[in-house]
Amino acid sequence: MIFNDWLPALIVISSLVTGVVIFFLEEERARLRMGLNLAGAIIKLVMVGVLLWGVFHDGVYEMGFSMGTNLRFVLRADSLSVLFVTLSSLLWFVTTIYAVGYMEGSRNRSRFFGVFSLCVSATTGIAMAGNLLTFLVFYEILTLSTYPLVVHKGTQEALRVGRIYLGYTLGGGMLLLVTIIWLQSIVGPVDFQEVGALAAHASEYRFELTAIFAMFIVGLGVKSALFPLHSWLPMAMVAPAPVSALLHAVAVVKAGVFGIVRVVYDVFGIGFANELGVLTPLSWAAAFTIIYGSMRALFQEDLKRRLAFSTVSQVSYIVLGTSVFGPLATLGGLAHLVHQGLMKITLFFCAGTFAETLGVHKVNEMDGVGKRMPWTTSAFTVAALGMIGLPPLAGFYSKWYLGLGALEAGRGELIGVLLGSSLLNAMYFLPIVYAVWFKKRRDPWPQERKHKGFEAPWMLVIPPVVTAASVILVGVFANSSFSPLQWAQLIVERIYAP
């Protein structure tokens, strides 16, 4: 059916068109803009639903065309794509509502929302890229379209950070470009395959392929904030809260990690990568980043910066899961791709809502927030506990399967890393949870905006509450058939198929 072949392309195009139309909209047309935004997000969700159903039953959707000799543009929806596409389009919908509320009354909103949609379009493109060239195209578009969001405030500080951000990410992109071309010049065009594409070339090019793997990890490691390439991430906190939420949960950081997942499973193949001996160094890099990020988070006074370092740490769980050979570790890593997104976006939404309504930016200003804003604070608490790994919340399942996977692969030392990191997570989240609920408020709020009736505008409260609820739901219903965990199970079965 023609519609089916075009489905991946339509999903990418839907938010692209929305973005372009919104970009050229008059600044004052706030209602129309919001209508377009939501319509685009809903249409996309419906199509993603169809895709989800189709991939569950039939396997793979693919379409592509030639851009020249050996240059094929391929969009391909397999089970891994669907995991990421579903996450990003759901969270886009929620973030759009949040962003409309957050940006109310500020300047340059047409530019903001236009670029915002482009950014989502790029993310879905990354999810459904069928080969390395297509992946790179969307990966770079994502870099370029997030820049206007990062510098949106137009202040000197934002512009300075924007330059650093571009320096890091475009540098990584250039390395990726050379790596991909080098790989193609050795083995020809590489399409993503669920068993990996390179095993056939193993014996001849061991050295080159090892070097290429390392270059891939460094190139992709910039966006996935692997130590020591992570410094841009805490700085990028100058962006408006919805942007930070999107950047951390689904867009930039996830794109980098998703790339690593693709390279390990679908380019090299986990078996071949393991045999090549490149997985162990990667797992140590991830383990170090996990501990390092948590340590740094512990010492951040600024709430958003603490969350940013927490992202550095949490995202590396996914890399860790990818770098340990065995189905259970893979399962934990892939499930965490979704779980971390849900939890982190909740935390950022809440941080943004606190800052907007009460002017609270610092951790030590948060005493007694729970009484003033119970809904938002509850959402924050759920997500924080999920991050620590409390059962039956989402984060618990990721860590559980990661731990089992480490044991299965005979990497008992990684259990120590997981436990240590959980301990650190508890050390930097629990004091906040304690302070917001049990400490008494003494000083007035730094900059309170009174709001009739509810604790804050509903557009700033409902999104975090919804995502927090999902953190509970995906945990409690982890065994129902369309939960992230079960979907990850489906991917794992296809990856480790005999």
Place this chain on the structure above:
Amino acid sequence: MNPEFLSWIPWLVVFPLMGAIVTFTFPRIATWAGLFTGVLILVATVGLVAQTLAYGANTYSLGGWGAPLGIDFRVDGLSAWMLVISAVVGACVSLYAIGYFPPGSKASDEEKNHKRRYFWPLWMFLWAGLNGLFLSNDIFNLYITLEMVGFSAVALVALANSRNALTAAMRYLLVGLMGSLFFLLGVAFLYGTYGTLDLTLLGERSRANMATWVAISLMTAGLIVKTAAFPLHFWLPPAHSNAPTPVSALLSALVTKGPFYILLRLWFFSFASLDTTYADYLFGALGAMGLIWGAAHALRQSRLKLLVAYSTVAQLGYLFLVFPLARAEETGFTAWTGVLLFLAAHALAKTAMFMAAGNILQALGHDTISRLAGISRLLPKSVFALALAGVSLMGLPPSGGFIGKWLLLDAAISQGRWWIVIAVLCGTALAIGYVVRVIRFAFEDPIDLPQVKSVSAVMEWTALATALLASLMALASSLPLDLITIDAPAHVWPEVGVGP
């Protein structure tokens, strides 16, 4: 094989020449006559491309007298592709010129009217010269068309009528003349040695002797000056940046490509049998240095149009990488395609960028980069065009520049020429630097916006449309493959190549 029906070749020169005469004689209707000519040229180009695809390379003998007696025009894949580029860019620039040279109604608008009066005939004449250049199969004709292009370009720069522009135009004239004289000297040598001016015949007769080498060296030196390849690029930035905006776009996008095209003709077609190992390395080295040097200087400019002009020096450097890369057996054709796509992408992106820069200059009354704050709110379309064009110049997706750069890198890596890879990466990093620098200031968001003059809608939308063409080219980059393989040089694609 020649088409059995009427060839489109002569019309590509006749239409713009007629356009020049009409726009000169009837200045009142100059704008519309110019646009109409543009449409005619587009139609003729489409017709010619269709003919070339159907019948392969074909020759048109002027007055029915073929070479060696008469003068031949010839179209193959390369010429057709260059004609397509100049038709598209020419059409975009013509549209832009409607807004840039508006009809003045009052008597005080004399200067405005003067500019409009002379822009159209000169531009049409230049277009005729360019089309003739891409179609000539005769080195003396190449010289004549080169001069047509050169003289009209100088006059167009002088139209800006400022002190800087006149100085730049004078320098441009002298340098251009010197380049042409070198070329002419080479032509004389060749005629004296081989007794023919026809490129095909020269290809058959040429031998590696002293006279040939002297001739081709002289011609190459002249052409390098005219292309503004490093280190003979010094005249380009002032001329390109001080000209009126549509002229800047034409100069950077098309005029520099004319002499480069002749270099390709000479080295890859007529004199392909020479041992070019050292010459190729020289070209490659000049290109690599040029792309770094130009980008580094672009990074240091304080004026936007100068930055864009220096970026042209850098982008021309990439084109010269074709000489070492396209000779290889297997990946030569990759590099050849890469450079031809890159050339088209640069033409479109640079046109868009000059247009956007011109809009900003007109709106603010200056183009000092550090004072662009707030411009992204005032001229969002132009800034978007600038950014999109910048993406192509940086060689990032989605853009024609990305595909071109990908293919070049592909060839360089496959051939193990890592020095080219490193040069290209340095150039890319610098390009990112200079584009981001402009965008950064444009995104600054002051409370008080600067006062601006209005910019006509045509100018804003044309800039945006041209930038979009440069981006979307990436999607269609497999389409020209069929065209440019037609009679591609023997070295770069043995299966379809011409010659012995």
